[in-house]
Amino acid sequence: MYEIVYRQEMAQGTVVLNVIKAPKIAAKAQPGQFVIVKANETGERIPLTMADTDPEAGTITIIYQVVGKSTALFKTLQVGDAYQDVLGPLGKPTHIERYAGIVICIGGGTGVAVVHPITRAFKNAGNHVVAIIGARTKDLLILEDKMLDASHELQVCTDDGSYGHHGFVTDVLQQYLNGSRPVSMVVAAGPVPMMKRVAAMTKPHSIPTMVSLNAIMIDGTGMCGGCRVSVDGTNRFTCVDGPEFDGHQVDFDGLMQRLSAYRQQEQQAMELFAHECKLRNLT
Amino acid sequence: MGDKKDRIPRQPMPEQPPEQRRRNFDEVPLGYPPEIAQREAGRCLQCKNPACVSGCPVGIDIPRFIRHIREGDFTKAIATLKEKTALPAVCGRVCPQEVQCEQRCVLAKSGEAVAIGRLERFAADIDRAHGSPLLPELPKPTGKSVGIVGSGPAGLTVAGDLILKGHAVTVYEAFHKAGGVLVYGIPEFRLPKAIVQEEVGYLEKLGVCFELNAVIGRTETVDELLARHDAVFIAVGAGLPTFLGVPGENLIGIYSANEYLTRSNLMKAYLFPQYDTPIVRGTNVVVVGAGNVAMDAARTALRLGAERVTIVYRRSRNEMPARAEEIHHAEEEGIVFELLTAPVRFLGDTAGRVNAVECIRMRLGEPDESGRRRPVPIEGSNFHIETDMVVIAVGAGANPLITSTTPGLAVNKRGYIIVDPQTGKTRKPRVWAGGDIVTGQATVILAMGAGRIAATSIHQYLTLGW
Ligand SMILES: Cc1cc2nc3c(=O)[nH]c(=O)nc-3n(C[C@H](O)[C@H](O)[C@H](O)COP(=O)(O)OP(=O)(O)OC[C@H]3O[C@@H](n4cnc5c(N)ncnc54)[C@H](O)[C@@H]3O)c2cc1C
Ligand SMILES: Cc1cc2nc3c(=O)[nH]c(=O)nc-3n(C[C@H](O)[C@H](O)[C@H](O)COP(=O)(O)OP(=O)(O)OC[C@H]3O[C@@H](n4cnc5c(N)ncnc54)[C@H](O)[C@@H]3O)c2cc1C
Ligand code: SF4
Ligand code: SF4
Ligand code: FES
Numbered sequence: 001m002y003e004i005v006y007r008q009e010m011a012q013g014t015v016v017l018n019v020i021k022a023p024k025i026a027a028k029a030q031p032g033q034f035v036i037v038k039a040n041e042t043g044e045r046i047p048l049t050m051a052d053t054d055p056e057a058g059t060i061t062i063i064y065q066v067v068g069k070s071t072a073l074f075k076t077l078q079v080g081d082a083y084q085d086v087l088g089p090l091g092k093p094t095h096i097e098r099y100a101g102i103v104i105c106i107g108g109g110t111g112v113a114v115v116h117p118i119t120r121a122f123k124n125a126g127n128h129v130v131a132i133i134g135a136r137t138k139d140l141l142i143l144e145d146k147m148l149d150a151s152h153e154l155q156v157c158t159d160d161g162s163y164g165h166h167g168f169v170t171d172v173l174q175q176y177l178n179g180s181r182p183v184s185m186v187v188a189a190g191p192v193p194m195m196k197r198v199a200a201m202t203k204p205h206s207i208p209t210m211v212s213l214n215a216i217m218i219d220g221t222g223m224c225g226g227c228r229v230s231v232d233g234t235n236r237f238t239c240v241d242g243p244e245f246d247g248h249q250v251d252f253d254g255l256m257q258r259l260s261a262y263r264q265q266e267q268q269a270m271e272l273f274a275h276e277c278k279l280r281n282l283t
Numbered sequence: 284m285g286d287k288k289d290r291i292p293r294q295p296m297p298e299q300p301p302e303q304r305r306r307n308f309d310e311v312p313l314g315y316p317p318e319i320a321q322r323e324a325g326r327c328l329q330c331k332n333p334a335c336v337s338g339c340p341v342g343i344d345i346p347r348f349i350r351h352i353r354e355g356d357f358t359k360a361i362a363t364l365k366e367k368t369a370l371p372a373v374c375g376r377v378c379p380q381e382v383q384c385e386q387r388c389v390l391a392k393s394g395e396a397v398a399i400g401r402l403e404r405f406a407a408d409i410d411r412a413h414g415s416p417l418l419p420e421l422p423k424p425t426g427k428s429v430g431i432v433g434s435g436p437a438g439l440t441v442a443g444d445l446i447l448k449g450h451a452v453t454v455y456e457a458f459h460k461a462g463g464v465l466v467y468g469i470p471e472f473r474l475p476k477a478i479v480q481e482e483v484g485y486l487e488k489l490g491v492c493f494e495l496n497a498v499i500g501r502t503e504t505v506d507e508l509l510a511r512h513d514a515v516f517i518a519v520g521a522g523l524p525t526f527l528g529v530p531g532e533n534l535i536g537i538y539s540a541n542e543y544l545t546r547s548n549l550m551k552a553y554l555f556p557q558y559d560t561p562i563v564r565g566t567n568v569v570v571v572g573a574g575n576v577a578m579d580a581a582r583t584a585l586r587l588g589a590e591r592v593t594i595v596y597r598r599s600r601n602e603m604p605a606r607a608e609e610i611h612h613a614e615e616e617g618i619v620f621e622l623l624t625a626p627v628r629f630l631g632d633t634a635g636r637v638n639a640v641e642c643i644r645m646r647l648g649e650p651d652e653s654g655r656r657r658p659v660p661i662e663g664s665n666f667h668i669e670t671d672m673v674v675i676a677v678g679a680g681a682n683p684l685i686t687s688t689t690p691g692l693a694v695n696k697r698g699y700i701i702v703d704p705q706t707g708k709t710r711k712p713r714v715w716a717g718g719d720i721v722t723g724q725a726t727v728i729l730a731m732g733a734g735r736i737a738a739t740s741i742h743q744y745l746t747l748g749w
Binding site: 224 | 457458459495496497498501502503522523524526532533534535536538539541542545546550551555556557558559560561563634635682683684
């Protein structure tokens with residue numbers, strides 16, 4: 001069992017942070033890696049990036065957006081409760097090096113949680129790091145202070161203009177691409193359309209672009225092939241070959257399609273869960 | 284006397300009728316009742332030089348255990364089995380007996396081999412029905428400890444053998460449940476999970492430690508295990524899915540057999556939404572391949588509500604690698620076989636869901652390296668099979684997670700670990716390996732046999748130093 005030792009709600013309760021006791025994973029984890037989490041006996045195996053780790057305390061931090069049945073179930077877990085299974089660290093760590101030009105780290109929505117440890121690692125490696133983060137609206141923005149610490153320049157955007165730049169993260173990226181400072185590396189994590197757009201924008205400039213993919217997973221060890229995505233025309237397994245890939249080679253449309261595979265069942269599971277919760281509250 | 288015994292026919296196995304079982308996940312064969320088991324045991328000629336034993340990879344004393352059943356001494360029967368196999372309830376169910384023990388039985392020539400597997404299952408089931416088995420007396424702890432990576436039949440065998448020698452044993456398993464293919468691959472209707480659970484529980488009672496959610500190569504490396512264990516046994520199976528590499532393979536509704544069976548068996552997607560993991564329930568299902576894995580996938584799809592399940596296989600019936608019983612059961616349940624047929628591409632709708640497989644007919648040409656006649660496409664014979672779900676079950680490969688993170692392990696060109704077949708020793712000091720990660724996907728009993736060989740060698744090393 002993997003106990004929750006700290007819990008915090010963000011973005012008006014649509015995003016939840018858990019610090020979980022998992023000493024072996026905390027000792028090994030590197031930026032870019034993720035865990036697979038299962039709440040209970042009947043639960044699903046859900047991949048989540050480690051937003052932070054503390055090897056001394058033996059803890060890892062996950063930050064998840066409540067989007068369906070499993071994440072809604074996670075949200076019911078309080079400090080002192082435990083996840084039945086946590087597996088990791090999975091995936092390849094981000095390749096971090098010191099570049100001549102600036103490094104731009106882009107996070108959209110909960111993608112900010114994914115990009116945060118990567119941003120910090122690039123900064124620690126001596127790069128000049130620009131972070132661009134965005135959300136639909138001000139109340140949904142997460143980790144602004146952490147991203148401020150992890151970068152040299154922080155740009156914040158909201159789709160509705162309620163805070164920071166009015167517009168998408170890609171609008172701000174365009175300004176940097178048009179600017180005079182050479183850009184050596186772009187990293188993006190967030191909704192697939194956002195990553196697709198980022199990759200399309202950097203390609204004409206031939207700027208290396210890493211995207212962190214969120215394919216549907218089961219085992220996370222390269223055993224099932226369910227997380228396959230086409231990269232440069234060949235199938236790669238996101239859980240072991242990724243989760244980061246060269247954004248200029250990824251078939252984003254294929255990824256998006258595969259992410260919709262269980263939409264109907266997901267809806268059904270969520271409705272049933274909401275119904276059960278209602279019943280429990282009534283009694 | 285032999286003649287008289289020949290006249291008793293091989294006793295049929297009571298089974299759930301096909302029309303009933305094709306919609307439930309309960310076990311298909313129901314097991315021999317004692318009278319029938321004893322009658323079947325009476326058919327064994329008790330050969331002086333029993334050929335059957337040479338067909339069993341672990342050398343079970345077949346005539347002896349069968350004699351005990353005939354005499355009604357079921358306790359001695361199970362004791363005889365357990366001298367050589369730790370999982371008789373599993374082997375009795377899943378061994379390909381028709382190419383192993385039963386093929387060599389002298390009565391096989393008349394087409395009516397003694398039903399060795401069914402009798403083995405009978406003895407094991409009787410034993411389990413009598414409550415938890417007595418725990419053997421454990422020797423004094425030796426102070427030595429062994430780490431086992433993977434909890435399939437090979438890993439479980441080594442764990443059982445070495446704990447009984449007084450060594451401390453920890454099994455590291457990547458999944459959240461122990462058992463390997465026995466829990467995530469082979470479906471409930473063929474091998475009830477309660478049986479595997481009991482075997483694992485028995486080892487726990489003996490003192491074996493199971494560390495689940497431990498992905499060796501990631502959570503810890505083999506070298507880290509070597510720092511706290513005196514020896515390490517690697518038995519991670521052949522867990523790498525093979526795809527066909529034809530266009531359209533990433534459409535929604537196309538699964539590798541590993542994914543499909545893991546969702547259904549381990550994650551219990553067949554009980555969705557009581558269990559949270561979803562699975563596509565196809566109406567018109569196509570399964571590519573004709574091994575045990577393909578039969579399991581096809582029969583699972585049927586039980587998940589498919590109206591029509593078609594097996595597509597590029598060779599002919601004679602080459603189908605599945606156990607005879609599985610093919611027979613699949614046919615009885617109404618699975619359609621499109622033999623000498625191969626998929627060339629998958630077609631989908633605008634939402635990206637598969638809706639057809641384009642196939643081509645094959646004919647058998649000259650024999651290839653494996654000695655089997657090579658299937659050759661017949662040009663212009665292309666045709667479509669409508670489908671809404673496909674499972675690819677054309678074999679498995681070596682998962683590189685361990686081998687790529689363990690310096691000093693030698694692998695062959697297909698990525699399987701090289702060992703000395705006499706001992707199971709790898710080229711890396713203090714590391715042994717066995718099962719599918721050495722041989723490629725084989726059988727439960729061969730994995731157990733490899734485990735036994737390695738356990739003997741590990742014990743020798745721990746006590747004598749070589
Ligand atoms: C490597 C990786 C890292 C991730 N990191 C984060 C993170 O840090 N924070 C965060 O909020 N989300 C992260 N995700 C996405 C997260 O896994 C999904 O949001 C979650 O699985 C949704 O589950 P659900 O049951 O609540 O929703 P559902 O209603 O089941 O699904 C909602 C959507 O989530 C996706 N999804 C469903 N099941 C899975 C699955 N087993 N694996 C992956 N995706 C699935 C599908 O696109 C689906 O349409 C990550 C995904 C991957 C692959
Ligand atoms: C669907 C299916 C049906 C089959 N039917 C039959 C049959 O009827 N009869 C028969 O004899 N054989 C059958 N087989 C083959 C048989 O199951 C295998 O040959 C046998 O299970 C191999 O045993 P093993 O111990 O080598 O590995 P496995 O049973 O594959 O177990 C390996 C274990 O190691 C774990 N693991 C993998 N990587 C790591 C890691 N890095 N760290 C920690 N743990 C790890 C895996 O999760 C798994 O639990 C079937 C196989 C399948 C897939
Ligand atoms: S273990 Fe398998 S091969 Fe050996 S006797 Fe039993 S069924 Fe036959
Ligand atoms: S070969 Fe057949 S008849 Fe002879 S001992 Fe073995 S099972 Fe009995
Ligand atoms: S999740 Fe199964 S191979 Fe990646």
